[in-house]
Amino acid sequence: MTRHFCWAYFAFYGFAISLAAQNSELSKEVKEYVKVDAPKVLLLHVRVIDGTGSAAIEDQNVVIEGGKITAIGTGAGVPTTNERVTVLDLRGYSVIPGIVGMHNHLYYQRRPNLKSDWSGEAPLLLPQMTFSAPRLYLAEGVTTMRTTGSVEPYADLNLKRDIEAGKLPGPHIDVTGPYLEGAKSPYIQMYRLKDADDARQLVNYWADRGATSFKAYTNITREELKAAIEAAHSHGIKVTGHLCSVTYPEAVELGIDDLEHGFFVNTQLDPDKKPDHCSESSGAYTLEHMTPESAEAKALIELLVKHHVAITSTLTVFEGRTDLGKVPPVRQEVLDAMAPEAREDYFVLRNRPASAPVPKFDSKLLYKNATALEVEFAREGGLLIAGPDPTGRGDVVPGFGDQREIELLVAEGFSSVEAIRIATLNGAIYLGKDKQIGSIAVGKNADLVVIKGDPSKQISDVENVEIVFKDGVGYDSTKLRQSVRGKYGQY
Numbered sequence: 466m467t468r469h470f471c472w473a474y475f476a477f478y479g480f481a482i483s484l485a486a487q488n489s490e491l492s493k494e495v496k497e498y499v500k501v502d503a504p505k506v507l508l509l510h511v512r513v514i515d516g517t518g519s520a521a522i523e524d525q526n527v528v529i530e531g532g533k534i535t536a537i538g539t540g541a542g543v544p545t546t547n548e549r550v551t552v553l554d555l556r557g558y559s560v561i562p563g564i565v566g567m568h569n570h571l572y573y574q575r576r577p578n579l580k581s582d583w584s585g586e587a588p589l590l591l592p593q594m595t596f597s598a599p600r601l602y603l604a605e606g607v608t609t610m611r612t613t614g615s616v617e618p619y620a621d622l623n624l625k626r627d628i629e630a631g632k633l634p635g636p637h638i639d640v641t642g643p644y645l646e647g648a649k650s651p652y653i654q655m656y657r658l659k660d661a662d663d664a665r666q667l668v669n670y671w672a673d674r675g676a677t678s679f680k681a682y683t684n685i686t687r688e689e690l691k692a693a694i695e696a697a698h699s700h701g702i703k704v705t706g707h708l709c710s711v712t713y714p715e716a717v718e719l720g721i722d723d724l725e726h727g728f729f730v731n732t733q734l735d736p737d738k739k740p741d742h743c744s745e746s747s748g749a750y751t752l753e754h755m756t757p758e759s760a761e762a763k764a765l766i767e768l769l770v771k772h773h774v775a776i777t778s779t780l781t782v783f784e785g786r787t788d789l790g791k792v793p794p795v796r797q798e799v800l801d802a803m804a805p806e807a808r809e810d811y812f813v814l815r816n817r818p819a820s821a822p823v824p825k826f827d828s829k830l831l832y833k834n835a836t837a838l839e840v841e842f843a844r845e846g847g848l849l850i851a852g853p854d855p856t857g858r859g860d861v862v863p864g865f866g867d868q869r870e871i872e873l874l875v876a877e878g879f880s881s882v883e884a885i886r887i888a889t890l891n892g893a894i895y896l897g898k899d900k901q902i903g904s905i906a907v908g909k910n911a912d913l914v915v916i917k918g919d920p921s922k923q924i925s926d927v928e929n930v931e932i933v934f935k936d937g938v939g940y941d942s943t944k945l946r947q948s949v950r951g952k953y954g955q956y
């Protein structure tokens with residue numbers, strides 16, 4: 466068949482998208498953001514980056530039927546004359562699997578009355594972004610995500626249910642329960658655990674109400690963590706941690722499943738570290754001394770790999786925080802998404818004030834060691850997963866941050882297709898969902914990101930997302946983005 470298909474052929478081969486809708490359960494509000502929804506969709510002449518780490522394959526056809534990928538190959542799925550097929554000619558485009566975001570909060574970090582010298586007033590607040598965050602994640606290619614710590618667990622659980630019911634747009638969500646935090650915490654919205662029994666009760670309560678993961682935080686004690694892990698595992702649920710009071714080797718021995726922020730927050734070598742208490746540098750001392758070739762690094766990586774503990778890379782939140790000598794680029798779309806106040810706070814935090822204390826540690830060395838350890842961990846067979854952690858200075862924004870994380874993985878030494886795998890298939894493996902999602906393969910759910918350009922050659926092309934398929938329904942990235950203009954940081 467030599468016929469030249471193009472976008473205009475929608476009408477020729479198929480029929481109006483609204484008539485084709487197979488997902489009648491999607492609400493009117495969600496349909497507003499749907500660009501493609503038909504019983505059979507053919508992505509024609511597209512470059513496939515399948516998420517396994519394999520090289521890109523040029524000029525493939527990908528067929529989507531009933532929410533699944535049903536065929537992939539040169540010339541696959543070309544319709545017979547009478548067949549109703551919606552055809553997208555994707556010459557010049559690539560598809561990658563839907564991103565599986567593993568540190569994807571649904572809140573924003575607000576500092577009341579922030580001044581130009583970075584001072585503000587307590588308490589730090591984490592307002593919920595139930596409206597903007599899911600839309601931005603989906604718009605930028607995230608089709609599955611873990612919240613990695615909840616401050617409004619009822620809202621997160623209801624959001625997940627409403628998305629699954631087709632009432633709201635957004636990715637599939639692994640709802641992490643409320644933070645498992647110790648007695649003292651800078652975050653007033655977090656529950657403060659009293660003891661091990663309290664930790665057990667919290668886990669049981671939220672697991673019974675639908676939480677599908679848990680996250681331990683910086684002031685938890687070993688006893689509390691142990692009890693929480695045992696309780697979670699008894700529900701078949703995994704536990705991750707952004708730790709400080711418990712070191713990485715201690716957490717591994719207690720049975721933790723995943724550790725957040727790569728190697729930035731391990732406190733095992735900190736000289737002032739006391740059992741069950743966070744150290745002053747929160748791990749910076751350890752990281753400064755843990756060069757990748759050190760005996761400590763080798764032993765730690767061996768321990769993590771042996772116990773199948775995953776590591777979540779969140780380079781996005783560190784590239785801005787550390788004094789690396791260059792300020793990360795700002796994207797216009799990111800500024801457009803932000804509420805005016807969020808934008809203002811971000812510009813205050815972007816510039817280092819003269820009054821800021823001189824850092825006690827060499828940020829460049831910390832970043833260098835941390836990235837080298839992540840690469841080494843992955844090379845040794847460790848499961849490296851990724852997420853943006855949209856907090857920090859406020860410029861790590863849902864969705865855009867997931868793309869930036871992929872770019873930073875490439876900068877730290879992974880190939881483009883390896884970085885895409887870390888952000889897709891590896892997350893699916895961690896979640897135990899790699900039979901259904903995480904890569905582009907026949908039989909898997911049609912979670913696909915349509916990208917203009919070739920991220921296998923130029924990784925910044927991951928920013929050029931135009932359509933995001935979730936379960937075979939193609940969402941319009943531009944429309945989703947426009948719907949949250951000026952709202953991130955507020956709703």
Ligand SMILES: [Zn+2]
Pocket residue numbers: 568570613614854855856
């Ligand atoms: Zn976080």
